[in-house]
Amino acid sequence: MAVAPGGMRAGLALMAVVPCLLTGLSCGKDAGPGERAPAEPIARTLPARGQQTEDENGPQRPVAEVENLALAKAIDRKICRKRGCCVSGIEDAGTDHKGRSMVVATIDAGSGGVASCLVPPPLVPTPFGNGALDIEPCPIETPAETPAPSTEGGSDAEEEASDEGQAAASDPESEDCRPFEYHLIVHTHGKIRDHQLLSEQCNNGYGAAGVGEDSIGVDKEARTFSHDQSGGSAWRGDRGIVVGLDPLRVVSVDQSSFWTFDEAGTEKSAEWNYDTFQGSESWSIPDCDERRKYKEAAARDAAAAAGPEPNASKTYNAVTVPRVALPPAFAQDGWRSIALGNCGAFVDGDDHGFAVYGGRGRAADASLRAVVSKDGVLFVEITDDRWTSGAKSWVKEDHIELWLAPSGIVGTDLNCGEPSGPEPPDPSRQWGIRISDGQVFPAFGSPAPLAGVEVVRSGHVARARIPVDDWLKGDGDASSLTIVYSDSDDGLRQKRLIATSEIERGRVSSLGHLRDVDPDVATCVVKGKALQIYRAPLTTSPHQAIADP
Secondary structure (H helix, E strand, O other), X not given: OOOOOOHHHHHHHHHHHHHXXXXXXXXXXXXXXXXXXXXXXXXXXXXXXXXXXXXXXXOOXXXXXXXXXXXXXXXXXXXXXXXXXXXXXXXXXXXXXXXOEEEEEEEEOOOOOOOOOOOOOOOOOOOOOOHHHHHOOOOXXXXXXXXXXXXXXXXHHHHHHHHHHHHHHOOHHHOOOOEEEEEEEEEEOOEEEEEEEEEEEEOOOOOOOOOOEEEEEEEOOOOEEEEEEEEEOOEEEEEEEEEEEOOEEEEEEEEEEEEOOOHHHHOEEEEEEOOOOEEEEEEEEEOHHHHHHHHHHHHHOHHHHOOOOOOOEEEXXXXXXXXXXXXHHHHHOHHHOOEOHHHOEEEOOOXXXXXXXXXXXOOOOEEEEEEEEOOOEEEEEEEEOOOOOXXXXXXXXXXXXXXXXXXXXXXXXXXXXXXXOOOOOOOOEEEEEEOOOOOEEEOOOOOOOOOOOEEEEEOOEEEEEEEOHHHOOOOHHHOEEEEEEEEOOOOOOOOEEEEOEOOOOOOHHHOOEEEEOOOOOOEEEEEOOEEEEEOOOOOOOOOOOOOOO
């Protein structure tokens, strides 16, 4: 083999330099081959064995951030391993009854960018080399990706099938919005023990006006998750839901709406709590009489029309009466001695319900509770510190007033246009039910008698069973119902009237409404001598959203 002049010597010199560089030997003029130069200058610039340099290690992260980062990686493996999503936020949700940590993870399910990801997705490896080197195979073999081991009781096959189903069902590119998901994550010692999809959002404006908004909240003290969503066009509205995280359940719902061209006359809102069976509603209607008077005055006198047209309206409020599945034994005969407990709407004319006559009262003076069964029987419980009887008129005695109508707002013209004919009669109907003997008296609207009404009285408590199924057929929630208790302490006058709504005689739009409670969500059971709310265990797939605003 021919060797260029000096070639051997150059090769040996290079071979000598390599061990110098690798072992820290000085290769300068003052050190001969194999001699070790002073190591102090080099030792100050090299890390100790096993340590990383500052460039390799990066800035120190807070402990909480490091823990969240590790948890985010675990959530990514559990939820996003086949879907191309990522964790973009983690919020503390407290601990469950087993002492396990709970968080709500925000999942960015969109396909645009990775800026929001707590854990950046892995980079796709590029071809080794370029140009002429492209013909050479990459010397680094990329190991095949193996799925992360399951961290909970379910099988990996089931989880993968669910992930694939989710990926196929949701194509972010097909939506004109960026989808996000919110998952409850239960974890201990760095392992995910349970997970549940709570809610989803994909804000495409939520209506023609393009004003849609989502508001998300987590309360770690109450262990709840809330999602509020608003939007619309000429009709605007918003809906909200609160989910309890331990145990998993829907705690409450609320909604509201209004017409942008007459907000004062069309606003409506309602809220309901399944844990307490407490609900309320509020609604407004145009005061067409006042608006008509203004137009007539303006027609007579131009000066009267100089100011803005009044947007007169009337607003009413009501306590919502639940319609719920009741135990058969209670509905048949148990109602005579079993209290309604927390399963009925409560009115005392003070902090609860309304005093529509005689001013505010106290629960110690008189109160009522009311609930409707699924088969259309109204149960009313009255407490009174003093009963009256023997008056000349049933109106002057203690009695229940029941108001019913087929629907809430009947014949209301939102635009207050000129009537095309005579105004139809008010469809609301009234009955009086005397406490002393349960006798029923038809009142406003001259309705047909109510059949099957029963009243029993024991001490300071009176209980009534009133069939109203004929009025609740079809959409029971749309039927209007208000319950009034007329309290008279002397049998000579009506002392106070407490009611479930701010009722006005002969105005159907002032009647309240029912809340039809799904038996899968809540029912009532007998516990001791009273009814009690029972929340059925929530059964759903981990990939099925609980909250749907």
